[in-house]
Amino acid sequence: MTEEVKRNVRLTIEYEGTEYAGWQCQDDQPTVQAAMIMSIEKALGERVIVYGASRTDSGVHSRGQTANFRTSSQLAAWKIGHALNSYLPEDIAVVEVSDAPDDFHAQFNAKGKWYRYMVRNEMYRSAVDRAFSHLVRGTIDVTAMQEAAKRLVGKHDFRAFATQVTAKKNTVRTMKRVEWTKEGSMLTLDVEGDGFLYNMVRTFAGTMLKIGGGAWDAARMDAIIESKDRKQAGPVAAPCGLTLMRVYY
Amino acid sequence: MTEEVKRNVRLTIEYEGTEYAGWQCQDDQPTVQAAMIMSIEKALGERVIVYGASRTDSGVHSRGQTANFRTSSQLAAWKIGHALNSYLPEDIAVVEVSDAPDDFHAQFNAKGKWYRYMVRNEMYRSAVDRAFSHLVRGTIDVTAMQEAAKRLVGKHDFRAFATQVTAKKNTVRTMKRVEWTKEGSMLTLDVEGDGFLYNMVRTFAGTMLKIGGGAWDAARMDAIIESKDRKQAGPVAAPCGLTLMRVYY
Numbered sequence: 001m002t003e004e005v006k007r008n009v010r011l012t013i014e015y016e017g018t019e020y021a022g023w024q025c026q027d028d029q030p031t032v033q034a035a036m037i038m039s040i041e042k043a044l045g046e047r048v049i050v051y052g053a054s055r056t057d058s059g060v061h062s063r064g065q066t067a068n069f070r071t072s073s074q075l076a077a078w079k080i081g082h083a084l085n086s087y088l089p090e091d092i093a094v095v096e097v098s099d100a101p102d103d104f105h106a107q108f109n110a111k112g113k114w115y116r117y118m119v120r121n122e123m124y125r126s127a128v129d130r131a132f133s134h135l136v137r138g139t140i141d142v143t144a145m146q147e148a149a150k151r152l153v154g155k156h157d158f159r160a161f162a163t164q165v166t167a168k169k170n171t172v173r174t175m176k177r178v179e180w181t182k183e184g185s186m187l188t189l190d191v192e193g194d195g196f197l198y199n200m201v202r203t204f205a206g207t208m209l210k211i212g213g214g215a216w217d218a219a220r221m222d223a224i225i226e227s228k229d230r231k232q233a234g235p236v237a238a239p240c241g242l243t244l245m246r247v248y249y
Numbered sequence: 250m251t252e253e254v255k256r257n258v259r260l261t262i263e264y265e266g267t268e269y270a271g272w273q274c275q276d277d278q279p280t281v282q283a284a285m286i287m288s289i290e291k292a293l294g295e296r297v298i299v300y301g302a303s304r305t306d307s308g309v310h311s312r313g314q315t316a317n318f319r320t321s322s323q324l325a326a327w328k329i330g331h332a333l334n335s336y337l338p339e340d341i342a343v344v345e346v347s348d349a350p351d352d353f354h355a356q357f358n359a360k361g362k363w364y365r366y367m368v369r370n371e372m373y374r375s376a377v378d379r380a381f382s383h384l385v386r387g388t389i390d391v392t393a394m395q396e397a398a399k400r401l402v403g404k405h406d407f408r409a410f411a412t413q414v415t416a417k418k419n420t421v422r423t424m425k426r427v428e429w430t431k432e433g434s435m436l437t438l439d440v441e442g443d444g445f446l447y448n449m450v451r452t453f454a455g456t457m458l459k460i461g462g463g464a465w466d467a468a469r470m471d472a473i474i475e476s477k478d479r480k481q482a483g484p485v486a487a488p489c490g491l492t493l494m495r496v497y498y
Contacts, residue, residue: 093374125339
């Protein structure tokens with residue numbers, strides 16, 4: 001019996017999402033999951049399923065995507081990391097590898113996630129920060145955005161910030177941290193919560209940028225949450241600004 | 250007489266140096282200076298010389314390269330920025346433009362520069378930080394490097410840290426700040442001084458990485474400075490870790 005239980009390997013994966021149609025495998029489009037499956041096949045000689053904690057969207061980046069897969073390989077965990085990195089393209093890298101308990105599942109066991117959205121507030125585009133931030137020209141009222149961010153903290157029904165959500169779906173989530181910080185012309189939004197609806201962080205960002213731009217005031221955030229109506233919130237901000245920072249278990 | 254004095258335009262230029270053979274024009278190799286000259290010709294219809302403050306090397310990046318050029322164009326400074334950016338490749342961007350006093354020269358008027366060298370100290374390569382940091386595996390003693398860095402501060406003959414320097418050249422420079430900071434697995438060396446010899450910052454980094462790796466102790470830095478002998482210092486660290494942050498006038 002026990003011989004049938006294959007070793008469970010846990011990975012932390014970094015990627016620049018620019019060139020990928022997101023995490024999840026899709027026909028005829030490059031995805032991070034497909035690149036991972038291919039590298040494992042080349043490195044370990046096995047075709048496996050790789051389970052990722054977050055289904056990051058097209059163009060979204062990661063510093064902390066967590067995944068797991070089963071293997072018969074007896075290679076030391078740290079050597080698996082080097083083997084995978086040697087087959088992965090330079091915009092994807094395994095940065096942590098460990099043997100996980102048999103029942104560890106990257107997606108189902110996740111207790112929370114930390115996402116970061118970066119906004120470059122300048123007149124001109126950047127060369128150095130171009131891949132990982134979204135350019136917004138014009139004056140941004142960071143204080144107003146910070147005020148709006150506070151209203152998102154806590155347990156709320158976040159239906160107004162979800163794309164393509166069915167009526168039946170439970171859209172209540174708890175946000176532990178929603179916070180803007182400013183360093184020079186870079187505005188950083190950190191969002192930590194127990195779960196996220198589709199496009200939720202980018203819709204948080206898009207809504208707060210409306211407030212920061214002066215179109216809406218911060219207090220309107222309460223009304224938007226209350227409405228549970230997607231049409232009341234702001235647009236989905238560009239994917240290039242979003243990075244999955246960490247998954248908590 | 251005054252009609253002959255052309256307008257003097259000052260630029261701050263960001264670039265990712267990965268794909269360039271440095272700042273300065275070279276036959277048959279892509280350089281940032283050549284890209285700037287080409288973009289000005291396309292945007293303003295004039296072939297000009299662009300003077301850069303720092304002759305950054307192949308693979309070295311910039312957040313603050315400063316340059317100037319003369320033009321007959323009457324276009325508002327901020328519009329020149331947008332026009333140049335529309336012709337520049339995505340890894341080069343003009344981030345500040347202003348009209349400068351007639352006697353401003355980006356290279357000759359520079360009073361100091363700030364360079365940053367970034368070292369990623371991890372077992373595995375990074376996807377997100379790959380372009381702007383140098384990967385060093387194994388344990389690094391940051392405290393020893395901080396101790397060594399202090400010994401470089403002040404006015405010294407830095408001949409031991411210069412590549413291809415003639416016997417006659419004045420190699421005395423004053424370093425205002427030489428400092429390592431650590432955030433997670435990223436070690437950042439900030440160096441500010443009144444002038445820099447060829448390969449000096451990268452040789453600082455290479456020498457201190459020898460010390461951080463335990464091959465040499467921090468006190469040896471004094472003897473290396475004293476020796477004025479290039480062979481006593483460490484290797485030139487990889488260009489990808491270096492970024493020109495700012496030029497002071």
